[in-house]
Amino acid sequence: MTAYLSRRLLQTVPLLFGISIVLFAVIQAAPGGPEASLLETGRFIDPEVIEAYRQRLGVDQPIPVQYLRWLSAVLVGDLGVSFSTTRPVVEMIAERLPATLILMGSAFVLAAVVAAFLGIAGAVRPHTALDHAGTTLSFVGLAMPVFWFALILQLVFAVRLGWLPVAGTQTVGDTSFGDRLLHLVLPAVVLSFRYIAGWSRYLRASLASELRADYIRTARAKGLPERTVVGVHAVRNALIPVVSIMALNLADLFSGAVITETVFAWPGIGRMFVQAMFSRDYPLLMGILLLGSTMVVVFNLVADVVYGALDPRIRYE
C-alpha cells in the first residue's frame, strides 16, 4: 500500500508539470493582455503608461520565456505576484481559501446528508411519495440556472420575508457565529442542490441494483433485520460508484463556485478567479488553476484508496 501510494504521488509530479504547460498556453492564448484592466474605465490612458505596465509585468516577453520564468520561480516555491494587487499569489489564495472551504464544505455536508436520505429512501421504497419528492428535487436542482435560483431565493428569503441576509459572510461589526451561519444558509443551499441531484440519483440507482443481488437475499434469508441488510451490506457496496463521483466533486472544495460566489458576494476563490480572468492576471490565474488541478489529482488518489476500504477485494500493490 505504501509503495503504491508513493508511486502514485511520484506520478503526479510529471502530470502537474504537463498540466502547467497546457494551462499556461491556454491562458496566454486568450486574446488581450493585463493592460485591459487599465482601459476598463474608459479614461484616456497615456500609451507609454500601458507599455511601461506591460514591461514591468514581463508580458512583453515571448511566451516560452514567460513560462520558464514562472516555472523557475515555482520550483523554489514562489507562485509569483499578482499583476493587479502586487501581492504574492500564495497569500491571496490563502486569504480566500477559508471562505471557499466553509461554503463548499457546508454545501457538501448538506448535500451528502440529503442525498443519502433521498437515495436510500428511493431505492428501498421506490415509487412512493418520498421517492417522487426526491426525484422532483433532483430535477429542480438540475434544471435551475444557478444565478436565477440564487436571485429568487434572495428575493424570497431576504427581501420579502427578511429572514436571511442577501449576501456577504457577515454583518460588518457583528462577529457572532449565528450571524455568520445566517449568511451561509442561502449560498450553501444553492450550491448543495447541484450535488444533491447527482449524488442521490447515483446512490438510488446503485443501491437498487445491489438490493437485487444474491448476497442480499442470503442476508435476508439468514434473518438479519432489514436495517442491517440495507445499512451494512447493501449501502457499503452501493457507495463505490458514488464515491468516485463525490471524490471528483471534492476537488471543487478548493476551486470554489464562480456564479454562486459572485451572486452572494462571497469572498471565495471562484470569484477571485473570474476577476483574475477578466484582468488577465496570469500569475494569479496560474496559481488558482494549479491548485484546482492538484486537488483533482489528489482526490482521485483518495477515491482509489477509499475503494480499497469499501471493498476488500480491491487491493493495491
Added chain:
Amino acid sequence: MTSDNLRDRDRIEELLGVGGPAAVRARRFAVVLCIAVFAVACSQSPAGDRPAARRADGDGGRKILRIAYEREIDVLNALTSQNLVDIHFSMAEGLVTTDENNNYIPVLAREIPTEDNGLIERRDDGTVDITWSLQEGVRWHDGQPFTSRDVCFTWGFVTSEGSQTYNRDQYLGIIDCRMPDEHTAVFTWDDEYGYYAGLFEVILPAHVLDGMSTDQIVNYTPYNRGAETPGTGPFRFAEWKSGEYIRVVRNEDYWRGADYPAIDEIVWTFIPDSNTRLNSMKARQFDYARLEPVHADEVKDLEGYELHLVSSNTFMHLDLSVNDERGRTLFGDRDVRRAIFHAIDRPAIAEQLMQGTVTVAHTPLNPTSPYHNPEVPTYDFDPELSRRLLDAAGWIPGADGIRQKDGERFAFVMLNRAGTADRLAIAQVAQAQLKAVGIEVVFETLESAAWSQRWRGGNWEAMVSGWFLPADPSLTNIYSCDGSNNMTGMCNVELDEVLLRSDRALGFSARKPLLDEAQVLLAETAHSLPIYYNVVPELVSRRVKGYRGSGTNFGSFWNLYAWDIIE
C-alpha cells in the same frame, strides 16, 4: 474550476434512464414547485409591510454609512490604482476636486491659480510658473504635517518612468517643482497648458514613500494595502477584508475642523453582481448603491430611498474608423459619414431603449460642464436625407438592397464588447436602421480584454463605445491627428489647430471660445457620432444628507466630508 453547471448531467440522465411514470410525475412536481417559488418572489407585499432592514443593531449611536460597492479595488495607492475614485477619495485628497458641475474647487490648495489672482506668471523664456498655496495645519493621518514637500514628491513620482499613473503624459509639461516655503509649491511648466488645474487628484505622503524607487513604490504592500497608508482626508483606513469590504473611520484630526466629517465610519462592501446590489437595497441593508439603468424603474419608489439619475461624463458614441484602406474606402467621404449619422434615430434610443433616463448628446462635453456648447450642428434622424447623400456619393443600391460602389458592397463589421448590454442594444438599433438605408452591418462580439486589444490596435471598422471624460474639457487626446487616444484615425487639420490652441489657453475665458469652436468642427467633420450621456442610477437612503451626486472623474463622493446621517 467548475462553472456551476451540472457536468454530470448526461450521466445522471442516463442513470435516470427510463423516464418512466415516476419521472413524468416528478417533472410535473418540479414545474409546480418552480411556479410556486416564482409566485412568492414576484408577489407584491403591501407597502409598509416589508420587514425592517437587517442591520447590525450594535451601531451604539455611531453614524455608519453602508455602501454596496460594485467592485473590489486593486491597491490603495490612488496614483497607481486602475480604478482611482470613491474609496481612495474618502482617505486621500489632492490639490483639487470637482463638484457636480465639472467645476474645479480647491481642496489641499487654498485657491486655484489663475492669471487674475496672480498665481500664474509667464516668464520670458516661454515657461510658466504656477504657484499653489497650500492649506495650513493639515496633518497626515499619522500626525506628520502636510507640506509642499509632499506636492513636489508626488510630481516626482508621477513623472518618473514606470509610475503607472494613467494620465502621466499630462504631467510631463512640468519641468520643475520648487518649495519657497512649507505651504507653497511652484510648478514651472515648459509651456502654457490649459489643463494645469485638473492634475494632482491625490497627493502622496513623502514621509512614507520617499527614498524608494518608482518600482518599489508601485509594489510597496504596506502602502498599497493599508498598513501604512496615511492620507489627509476625512476618513482614515481601518480594515480591508479581502473580497468583502473596506472600512474607514472618522479622522478625528481633520483639517476642516472638529465638525467634519459628521459620519463616524464608512463600510464599502464589495458586491459585484448588480442584481444582488438591487436585492440588498430592497432589503434595506445599505445606504448607497450604484445600480444599472434597467433597475431604475424598480427602485424609484422604494420607501426610505431616493433615486438619483446622475448624468455622467461618460458619453456613448458611434465611431467610424479610417485607420486602414477599407475604412477609408467606406468612411473616407464626409457626406457618407453624415449619411450614416442621419440614418440613426438617437431620440428613439434615448426614449425607448434607455427609457427616457438619458439625454441625447450632440457633443462629447456634458451639459453639466461650463464648456458644453449647445450650438453645434446636429444630426437629426432623416433616412430620406441619408439615402440622398449616399446616392450622391455614388453608393447605389445593388440587387440585394445593399449599396455598392466600384464593386464594393457597403457592409462593415461592428465590433462589440461582451457584457455591455447597453452598447449592444445601441448597435442593434444602428444595424436595423442602417439596413433601411442600404448599409449592411454585421456584428463581431469579443470579451473585454480581447476587445480592448483590437480596439487599441486600430483593427476594426465601427463600434459603439464610451469615453469617460475628466472634468477638464480637453478633447485633444481623442480627436487631434496625433492624439494618443485617437482611435478612429481621424485627422481634421482645422480642428487640430483649434484643439491644440485650446490646450495652450489658460483660464476659462480664453479656453471657452476655442472649445466651443472645436465642438462645432468636431460635429461637422462627422467621424464620431455622440449618442447620449450615460446615466448612473444612484440609490441613496433618505437618512443621508449632503449627497450631491456627480458624474465627473471625481465621482459622487467628492464631498464626503460634508455628508451626514440623520435618523
